[in-house]
Amino acid sequence: MKTVFSGIQPTGEIHIGNYLGAIRNWVRIGDQIGQNAIFCIVDYHAITIPHAREDLARLTFDAALANMAAGLDPNKITLFAQSHVPEHMELSWIFTTQTPLGNLEGMTQFKDKSEQHSVLAGLLMYPVLQAADILLYKADTVPVGEDQVQHIELTREVARRFNARFAPIFPEPKASIDQSAARVPGLDGAGKMSKSKNNTIGVLEDQKTIWENLRVAPTDPARVRRSDPGNPDICTIFTYHKLFSDLETLQMVNTECRVAGIGCVDCKKKLMEGLMGTLEPIQERAAHLRSHPSEVTDALVSGAERCSKIAKETMLEVREAIGLLPRNSLRPA
Ligand code: SF4
Structure with a gap:
Protein backbone atom coordinates (compact mmCIF):
# COMPACT_ATOMS: atom_id res chain seq x y z
CA MET A 1 0.00 0.00 0.00
CA VAL A 184 -7.47 30.03 -7.54
CA PRO A 185 -6.67 33.63 -8.43
CA GLY A 186 -6.39 36.24 -5.68
CA LEU A 187 -9.17 38.76 -4.99
CA ASP A 188 -7.04 41.46 -6.63
CA GLY A 189 -6.95 39.40 -9.84
CA ALA A 190 -3.14 39.77 -9.86
CA GLY A 191 -1.92 36.18 -9.76
CA LYS A 192 -2.37 33.33 -7.32
CA MET A 193 -4.30 33.66 -4.06
CA SER A 194 -1.71 33.94 -1.35
CA LYS A 195 -1.57 35.11 2.25
CA SER A 196 1.61 37.05 1.58
CA LYS A 197 -0.20 39.03 -1.13
CA ASN A 198 -3.12 39.81 1.16
CA ASN A 199 -5.62 38.84 -1.55
CA THR A 200 -7.33 35.87 0.08
CA ILE A 201 -10.81 34.70 0.98
CA GLY A 202 -10.40 32.86 4.27
CA VAL A 203 -12.27 29.58 4.64
CA LEU A 204 -13.11 30.47 8.25
CA GLU A 205 -13.70 34.18 7.65
CA ASP A 206 -17.13 35.48 8.62
CA GLN A 207 -19.64 36.25 5.92
CA LYS A 208 -19.55 40.01 6.54
CA THR A 209 -15.77 40.23 6.08
CA ILE A 210 -15.85 38.04 2.98
CA TRP A 211 -18.54 40.26 1.45
CA GLU A 212 -16.66 43.48 2.31
CA ASN A 213 -13.60 42.16 0.47
CA LEU A 214 -15.55 40.70 -2.43
CA ARG A 215 -17.67 43.84 -2.93
CA VAL A 216 -14.61 45.93 -3.78
CA ALA A 217 -12.76 43.25 -5.78
CA PRO A 218 -11.92 44.32 -9.35
CA THR A 219 -14.05 42.96 -12.22
CA ASP A 220 -13.82 43.44 -16.00
CA PRO A 221 -12.51 47.04 -16.26
CA ALA A 222 -14.68 47.55 -19.38
CA ARG A 223 -17.75 47.65 -17.10
CA VAL A 224 -17.44 51.25 -16.00
CA ARG A 225 -21.23 51.75 -15.92
CA ARG A 226 -23.93 49.19 -15.14
CA SER A 227 -25.02 49.41 -18.81
CA ASP A 228 -21.54 48.50 -20.18
CA PRO A 229 -21.33 44.89 -21.40
CA GLY A 230 -18.52 42.82 -19.92
CA ASN A 231 -16.42 39.79 -20.62
CA PRO A 232 -16.65 37.12 -17.88
CA ASP A 233 -13.65 35.27 -19.35
CA ILE A 234 -11.30 37.95 -18.03
CA CYS A 235 -13.07 38.46 -14.68
CA THR A 236 -11.85 36.89 -11.42
CA ILE A 237 -15.42 36.81 -10.09
CA PHE A 238 -16.46 34.55 -12.95
CA THR A 239 -13.52 32.24 -12.17
CA TYR A 240 -14.87 31.99 -8.62
CA HIS A 241 -18.36 31.26 -9.99
CA LYS A 242 -16.85 28.32 -11.88
CA LEU A 243 -15.52 26.99 -8.60
CA PHE A 244 -18.49 27.59 -6.34
CA SER A 245 -21.74 28.25 -8.25
CA ASP A 246 -24.19 25.78 -9.78
CA LEU A 247 -24.43 25.33 -13.53
CA GLU A 248 -27.56 27.42 -13.86
CA THR A 249 -25.96 30.44 -12.16
CA LEU A 250 -22.79 29.96 -14.18
CA GLN A 251 -24.68 29.98 -17.48
CA MET A 252 -26.77 32.95 -16.42
CA VAL A 253 -23.68 35.02 -15.51
CA ASN A 254 -21.87 33.94 -18.67
CA THR A 255 -24.77 35.19 -20.80
CA GLU A 256 -26.01 38.20 -18.86
CA CYS A 257 -22.59 39.76 -18.20
CA ARG A 258 -21.96 39.99 -21.94
CA VAL A 259 -25.18 41.97 -22.54
CA ALA A 260 -25.09 44.00 -19.31
CA GLY A 261 -28.10 42.02 -18.11
CA ILE A 262 -26.58 41.69 -14.65
CA GLY A 263 -24.58 44.24 -12.65
CA CYS A 264 -21.31 43.34 -10.96
CA VAL A 265 -22.70 43.80 -7.44
CA ASP A 266 -25.59 41.41 -8.13
CA CYS A 267 -23.17 39.00 -9.77
CA LYS A 268 -21.04 39.05 -6.63
CA LYS A 269 -24.12 38.53 -4.43
CA LYS A 270 -24.93 35.43 -6.49
CA LEU A 271 -21.36 34.24 -5.97
CA MET A 272 -21.72 34.71 -2.19
CA GLU A 273 -24.58 32.18 -2.20
CA GLY A 274 -22.43 29.46 -3.79
CA LEU A 275 -19.36 30.37 -1.79
CA MET A 276 -21.12 30.30 1.57
CA GLY A 277 -22.81 27.04 0.52
CA THR A 278 -19.31 25.52 0.52
CA LEU A 279 -17.85 27.44 3.46
CA GLU A 280 -20.74 27.29 5.95
CA PRO A 281 -20.48 23.54 6.69
CA ILE A 282 -16.71 23.98 7.18
CA GLN A 283 -17.28 26.95 9.49
CA GLU A 284 -19.87 24.98 11.47
CA ARG A 285 -17.40 22.12 11.92
CA ALA A 286 -14.73 24.63 12.99
CA ALA A 287 -17.09 26.16 15.57
CA HIS A 288 -17.86 22.67 16.88
CA LEU A 289 -14.15 21.84 17.19
CA ARG A 290 -13.46 25.20 18.84
CA SER A 291 -15.96 24.32 21.57
CA HIS A 292 -14.71 20.70 21.76
CA PRO A 293 -10.91 21.22 21.63
S1 SF4 B 1 -21.02 40.71 -14.18
FE1 SF4 B 1 -19.85 39.28 -13.00
S2 SF4 B 1 -18.56 38.25 -14.47
FE2 SF4 B 1 -19.29 40.10 -15.44
S3 SF4 B 1 -17.70 41.61 -15.07
FE3 SF4 B 1 -19.23 41.82 -13.46
S4 SF4 B 1 -18.49 40.55 -11.81
FE4 SF4 B 1 -17.39 39.95 -13.65
Whole structure:
Protein backbone atom coordinates (compact mmCIF):
# COMPACT_ATOMS: atom_id res chain seq x y z
CA MET A 1 0.00 0.00 0.00
CA LYS A 2 1.16 3.53 -0.80
CA THR A 3 2.30 5.93 1.89
CA VAL A 4 1.64 9.58 1.23
CA PHE A 5 3.22 12.37 3.28
CA SER A 6 2.34 16.03 3.24
CA GLY A 7 3.35 18.96 5.43
CA ILE A 8 0.91 21.61 6.63
CA GLN A 9 2.15 25.05 7.65
CA PRO A 10 1.05 25.95 11.19
CA THR A 11 -1.48 28.61 10.44
CA GLY A 12 -5.21 28.47 11.10
CA GLU A 13 -5.81 30.90 8.30
CA ILE A 14 -6.50 28.60 5.40
CA HIS A 15 -7.96 30.26 2.33
CA ILE A 16 -10.06 28.95 -0.55
CA GLY A 17 -6.88 28.54 -2.62
CA ASN A 18 -5.50 26.09 -0.01
CA TYR A 19 -8.87 24.37 0.22
CA LEU A 20 -9.40 23.83 -3.51
CA GLY A 21 -5.71 23.50 -4.38
CA ALA A 22 -4.65 21.02 -1.69
CA ILE A 23 -7.01 20.03 1.11
CA ARG A 24 -9.72 18.55 -1.13
CA ASN A 25 -7.04 16.40 -2.76
CA TRP A 26 -5.76 15.28 0.65
CA VAL A 27 -9.28 14.24 1.64
CA ARG A 28 -9.50 12.13 -1.55
CA ILE A 29 -6.13 10.54 -0.79
CA GLY A 30 -7.31 9.74 2.75
CA ASP A 31 -10.42 8.08 1.35
CA GLN A 32 -8.17 5.84 -0.75
CA ILE A 33 -5.36 4.87 1.62
CA GLY A 34 -6.64 5.72 5.12
CA GLN A 35 -4.01 6.02 7.85
CA ASN A 36 -1.16 5.73 5.34
CA ALA A 37 -2.05 9.28 4.36
CA ILE A 38 0.18 11.15 6.82
CA PHE A 39 -0.35 14.88 7.35
CA CYS A 40 2.17 16.69 9.51
CA ILE A 41 1.85 20.18 10.94
CA VAL A 42 5.39 21.34 10.39
CA ASP A 43 6.06 23.51 13.43
CA TYR A 44 9.84 22.99 13.25
CA HIS A 45 9.77 24.32 9.69
CA ALA A 46 7.83 27.36 10.89
CA ILE A 47 10.71 28.51 13.10
CA THR A 48 13.16 28.73 10.20
CA ILE A 49 11.94 32.32 9.87
CA PRO A 50 11.54 34.59 12.90
CA HIS A 51 8.37 33.68 14.80
CA ALA A 52 6.46 34.90 17.86
CA ARG A 53 6.91 32.34 20.65
CA GLU A 54 3.52 33.19 22.17
CA ASP A 55 1.76 32.26 18.90
CA LEU A 56 3.41 29.02 17.81
CA ALA A 57 1.46 26.53 19.95
CA ARG A 58 -1.86 28.22 19.19
CA LEU A 59 -1.12 28.32 15.47
CA THR A 60 -0.21 24.62 15.49
CA PHE A 61 -3.50 23.79 17.22
CA ASP A 62 -5.40 26.10 14.85
CA ALA A 63 -3.85 24.45 11.80
CA ALA A 64 -5.07 21.06 13.01
CA LEU A 65 -8.52 22.50 13.73
CA ALA A 66 -8.83 24.29 10.40
CA ASN A 67 -7.73 21.30 8.36
CA MET A 68 -10.02 18.95 10.29
CA ALA A 69 -12.91 21.36 9.73
CA ALA A 70 -12.06 21.48 6.02
CA GLY A 71 -12.36 17.72 5.73
CA LEU A 72 -9.28 15.90 7.09
CA ASP A 73 -10.77 13.19 9.27
CA PRO A 74 -8.24 11.99 11.87
CA ASN A 75 -10.24 8.80 12.31
CA LYS A 76 -9.31 7.99 8.74
CA ILE A 77 -5.95 9.63 8.09
CA THR A 78 -2.94 10.36 10.33
CA LEU A 79 -2.57 13.93 11.57
CA PHE A 80 0.16 15.04 13.96
CA ALA A 81 2.57 17.83 14.90
CA GLN A 82 6.17 17.46 13.72
CA SER A 83 7.71 18.44 17.08
CA HIS A 84 5.81 15.60 18.80
CA VAL A 85 8.00 13.06 16.98
CA PRO A 86 11.62 14.05 17.74
CA GLU A 87 13.02 11.47 15.28
CA HIS A 88 12.37 14.07 12.54
CA MET A 89 15.24 16.10 13.98
CA GLU A 90 17.52 13.12 14.43
CA LEU A 91 17.11 11.95 10.84
CA SER A 92 17.42 15.51 9.63
CA TRP A 93 20.82 15.82 11.32
CA ILE A 94 22.04 12.56 9.80
CA PHE A 95 20.95 13.73 6.34
CA THR A 96 22.56 17.12 6.99
CA THR A 97 25.91 15.40 7.40
CA GLN A 98 25.47 13.76 4.00
CA THR A 99 24.20 16.69 1.96
CA PRO A 100 26.57 18.91 -0.07
CA LEU A 101 26.16 22.57 0.88
CA GLY A 102 25.99 23.59 -2.78
CA ASN A 103 22.80 21.56 -3.30
CA LEU A 104 21.07 23.61 -0.60
CA GLU A 105 22.38 27.02 -1.61
CA GLY A 106 20.96 26.48 -5.10
CA MET A 107 17.37 25.96 -3.91
CA THR A 108 15.03 28.56 -5.40
CA GLN A 109 12.94 28.85 -2.24
CA PHE A 110 16.05 29.46 -0.13
CA LYS A 111 17.16 32.23 -2.47
CA ASP A 112 13.69 33.84 -2.43
CA LYS A 113 13.20 33.61 1.33
CA SER A 114 16.72 34.74 2.15
CA GLU A 115 15.97 37.97 0.31
CA GLN A 116 12.98 38.60 2.61
CA HIS A 117 14.39 37.40 5.95
CA SER A 118 17.71 37.41 7.73
CA VAL A 119 19.34 34.12 6.81
CA LEU A 120 19.32 31.64 9.66
CA ALA A 121 21.11 28.34 9.06
CA GLY A 122 17.74 26.61 9.57
CA LEU A 123 16.39 28.24 6.42
CA LEU A 124 19.21 26.68 4.41
CA MET A 125 18.58 23.27 6.00
CA TYR A 126 14.81 23.44 5.46
CA PRO A 127 14.80 20.98 2.51
CA VAL A 128 16.90 18.49 4.49
CA LEU A 129 14.35 18.50 7.30
CA GLN A 130 11.67 18.10 4.64
CA ALA A 131 13.55 15.06 3.29
CA ALA A 132 13.67 13.63 6.83
CA ASP A 133 9.92 14.25 7.29
CA ILE A 134 9.13 12.29 4.17
CA LEU A 135 11.68 9.50 4.42
CA LEU A 136 11.10 8.81 8.13
CA TYR A 137 7.79 7.24 7.04
CA LYS A 138 9.26 5.80 3.82
CA ALA A 139 6.60 7.74 1.94
CA ASP A 140 6.55 7.05 -1.78
CA THR A 141 4.32 9.92 -2.81
CA VAL A 142 4.31 13.57 -1.81
CA PRO A 143 1.46 15.79 -3.03
CA VAL A 144 2.97 19.21 -3.67
CA GLY A 145 2.59 22.42 -5.60
CA GLU A 146 4.95 23.24 -8.47
CA ASP A 147 7.12 25.35 -6.13
CA GLN A 148 8.02 22.29 -4.04
CA VAL A 149 9.11 19.97 -6.85
CA GLN A 150 12.76 21.00 -6.47
CA HIS A 151 12.66 20.04 -2.78
CA ILE A 152 11.25 16.60 -3.57
CA GLU A 153 14.01 16.13 -6.13
CA LEU A 154 16.49 16.86 -3.32
CA THR A 155 14.69 14.31 -1.11
CA ARG A 156 15.19 11.73 -3.85
CA GLU A 157 18.88 12.58 -4.02
CA VAL A 158 19.19 12.33 -0.23
CA ALA A 159 17.54 8.88 -0.32
CA ARG A 160 19.73 7.75 -3.24
CA ARG A 161 22.92 8.92 -1.57
CA PHE A 162 22.07 7.29 1.76
CA ASN A 163 20.99 4.02 0.14
CA ALA A 164 24.17 3.83 -1.93
CA ARG A 165 26.51 4.71 0.91
CA PHE A 166 24.95 2.79 3.82
CA ALA A 167 21.99 0.49 3.18
CA PRO A 168 18.97 0.45 0.89
CA ILE A 169 16.47 1.72 3.44
CA PHE A 170 14.57 4.49 1.71
CA PRO A 171 12.28 4.64 -1.31
CA GLU A 172 12.74 7.53 -3.74
CA PRO A 173 9.47 9.39 -3.31
CA LYS A 174 7.66 10.96 -6.22
CA ALA A 175 6.20 14.45 -6.24
CA SER A 176 2.54 14.25 -7.14
CA ILE A 177 1.06 17.39 -8.62
CA ASP A 178 -2.72 17.26 -8.60
CA GLN A 179 -3.52 18.33 -12.16
CA SER A 180 -7.22 18.63 -11.30
CA ALA A 181 -6.45 21.09 -8.48
CA ALA A 182 -8.07 24.43 -9.09
CA ARG A 183 -5.75 27.37 -9.57
CA VAL A 184 -7.47 30.03 -7.54
CA PRO A 185 -6.67 33.63 -8.43
CA GLY A 186 -6.39 36.24 -5.68
CA LEU A 187 -9.17 38.76 -4.99
CA ASP A 188 -7.04 41.46 -6.63
CA GLY A 189 -6.95 39.40 -9.84
CA ALA A 190 -3.14 39.77 -9.86
CA GLY A 191 -1.92 36.18 -9.76
CA LYS A 192 -2.37 33.33 -7.32
CA MET A 193 -4.30 33.66 -4.06
CA SER A 194 -1.71 33.94 -1.35
CA LYS A 195 -1.57 35.11 2.25
CA SER A 196 1.61 37.05 1.58
CA LYS A 197 -0.20 39.03 -1.13
CA ASN A 198 -3.12 39.81 1.16
CA ASN A 199 -5.62 38.84 -1.55
CA THR A 200 -7.33 35.87 0.08
CA ILE A 201 -10.81 34.70 0.98
CA GLY A 202 -10.40 32.86 4.27
CA VAL A 203 -12.27 29.58 4.64
CA LEU A 204 -13.11 30.47 8.25
CA GLU A 205 -13.70 34.18 7.65
CA ASP A 206 -17.13 35.48 8.62
CA GLN A 207 -19.64 36.25 5.92
CA LYS A 208 -19.55 40.01 6.54
CA THR A 209 -15.77 40.23 6.08
CA ILE A 210 -15.85 38.04 2.98
CA TRP A 211 -18.54 40.26 1.45
CA GLU A 212 -16.66 43.48 2.31
CA ASN A 213 -13.60 42.16 0.47
CA LEU A 214 -15.55 40.70 -2.43
CA ARG A 215 -17.67 43.84 -2.93
CA VAL A 216 -14.61 45.93 -3.78
CA ALA A 217 -12.76 43.25 -5.78
CA PRO A 218 -11.92 44.32 -9.35
CA THR A 219 -14.05 42.96 -12.22
CA ASP A 220 -13.82 43.44 -16.00
CA PRO A 221 -12.51 47.04 -16.26
CA ALA A 222 -14.68 47.55 -19.38
CA ARG A 223 -17.75 47.65 -17.10
CA VAL A 224 -17.44 51.25 -16.00
CA ARG A 225 -21.23 51.75 -15.92
CA ARG A 226 -23.93 49.19 -15.14
CA SER A 227 -25.02 49.41 -18.81
CA ASP A 228 -21.54 48.50 -20.18
CA PRO A 229 -21.33 44.89 -21.40
CA GLY A 230 -18.52 42.82 -19.92
CA ASN A 231 -16.42 39.79 -20.62
CA PRO A 232 -16.65 37.12 -17.88
CA ASP A 233 -13.65 35.27 -19.35
CA ILE A 234 -11.30 37.95 -18.03
CA CYS A 235 -13.07 38.46 -14.68
CA THR A 236 -11.85 36.89 -11.42
CA ILE A 237 -15.42 36.81 -10.09
CA PHE A 238 -16.46 34.55 -12.95
CA THR A 239 -13.52 32.24 -12.17
CA TYR A 240 -14.87 31.99 -8.62
CA HIS A 241 -18.36 31.26 -9.99
CA LYS A 242 -16.85 28.32 -11.88
CA LEU A 243 -15.52 26.99 -8.60
CA PHE A 244 -18.49 27.59 -6.34
CA SER A 245 -21.74 28.25 -8.25
CA ASP A 246 -24.19 25.78 -9.78
CA LEU A 247 -24.43 25.33 -13.53
CA GLU A 248 -27.56 27.42 -13.86
CA THR A 249 -25.96 30.44 -12.16
CA LEU A 250 -22.79 29.96 -14.18
CA GLN A 251 -24.68 29.98 -17.48
CA MET A 252 -26.77 32.95 -16.42
CA VAL A 253 -23.68 35.02 -15.51
CA ASN A 254 -21.87 33.94 -18.67
CA THR A 255 -24.77 35.19 -20.80
CA GLU A 256 -26.01 38.20 -18.86
CA CYS A 257 -22.59 39.76 -18.20
CA ARG A 258 -21.96 39.99 -21.94
CA VAL A 259 -25.18 41.97 -22.54
CA ALA A 260 -25.09 44.00 -19.31
CA GLY A 261 -28.10 42.02 -18.11
CA ILE A 262 -26.58 41.69 -14.65
CA GLY A 263 -24.58 44.24 -12.65
CA CYS A 264 -21.31 43.34 -10.96
CA VAL A 265 -22.70 43.80 -7.44
CA ASP A 266 -25.59 41.41 -8.13
CA CYS A 267 -23.17 39.00 -9.77
CA LYS A 268 -21.04 39.05 -6.63
CA LYS A 269 -24.12 38.53 -4.43
CA LYS A 270 -24.93 35.43 -6.49
CA LEU A 271 -21.36 34.24 -5.97
CA MET A 272 -21.72 34.71 -2.19
CA GLU A 273 -24.58 32.18 -2.20
CA GLY A 274 -22.43 29.46 -3.79
CA LEU A 275 -19.36 30.37 -1.79
CA MET A 276 -21.12 30.30 1.57
CA GLY A 277 -22.81 27.04 0.52
CA THR A 278 -19.31 25.52 0.52
CA LEU A 279 -17.85 27.44 3.46
CA GLU A 280 -20.74 27.29 5.95
CA PRO A 281 -20.48 23.54 6.69
CA ILE A 282 -16.71 23.98 7.18
CA GLN A 283 -17.28 26.95 9.49
CA GLU A 284 -19.87 24.98 11.47
CA ARG A 285 -17.40 22.12 11.92
CA ALA A 286 -14.73 24.63 12.99
CA ALA A 287 -17.09 26.16 15.57
CA HIS A 288 -17.86 22.67 16.88
CA LEU A 289 -14.15 21.84 17.19
CA ARG A 290 -13.46 25.20 18.84
CA SER A 291 -15.96 24.32 21.57
CA HIS A 292 -14.71 20.70 21.76
CA PRO A 293 -10.91 21.22 21.63
CA SER A 294 -10.23 17.72 22.98
CA GLU A 295 -11.32 16.35 19.58
CA VAL A 296 -8.35 18.20 18.06
CA THR A 297 -5.85 17.37 20.82
CA ASP A 298 -6.93 13.70 20.88
CA ALA A 299 -6.36 13.54 17.12
CA LEU A 300 -2.86 15.00 17.52
CA VAL A 301 -2.02 12.62 20.37
CA SER A 302 -3.05 9.49 18.47
CA GLY A 303 -1.41 10.76 15.28
CA ALA A 304 1.88 11.29 17.13
CA GLU A 305 1.63 7.84 18.77
CA ARG A 306 1.18 6.14 15.43
CA CYS A 307 3.96 8.15 13.79
CA SER A 308 6.36 7.61 16.72
CA LYS A 309 6.05 3.88 16.26
CA ILE A 310 6.98 4.06 12.57
CA ALA A 311 9.70 6.65 13.20
CA LYS A 312 11.37 4.56 15.92
CA GLU A 313 11.51 1.53 13.61
CA THR A 314 13.06 3.57 10.81
CA MET A 315 15.64 5.11 13.15
CA LEU A 316 16.73 1.69 14.42
CA GLU A 317 17.55 0.75 10.84
CA VAL A 318 19.23 4.09 10.15
CA ARG A 319 21.39 4.08 13.28
CA GLU A 320 22.55 0.57 12.54
CA ALA A 321 23.21 1.43 8.89
CA ILE A 322 25.47 4.36 9.74
CA GLY A 323 27.28 2.42 12.46
CA LEU A 324 26.29 4.11 15.74
CA LEU A 325 26.88 2.26 19.02
CA PRO A 326 23.43 0.96 20.05
CA ARG A 327 22.54 2.09 23.58
CA ASN A 328 20.67 -1.14 24.33
CA SER A 329 23.82 -3.14 23.52
CA LEU A 330 25.69 -1.59 26.47
CA ARG A 331 23.84 -3.60 29.11
CA PRO A 332 22.61 -6.81 27.49
CA ALA A 333 19.69 -8.41 29.38
S1 SF4 B 1 -21.02 40.71 -14.18
FE1 SF4 B 1 -19.85 39.28 -13.00
S2 SF4 B 1 -18.56 38.25 -14.47
FE2 SF4 B 1 -19.29 40.10 -15.44
S3 SF4 B 1 -17.70 41.61 -15.07
FE3 SF4 B 1 -19.23 41.82 -13.46
S4 SF4 B 1 -18.49 40.55 -11.81
FE4 SF4 B 1 -17.39 39.95 -13.65
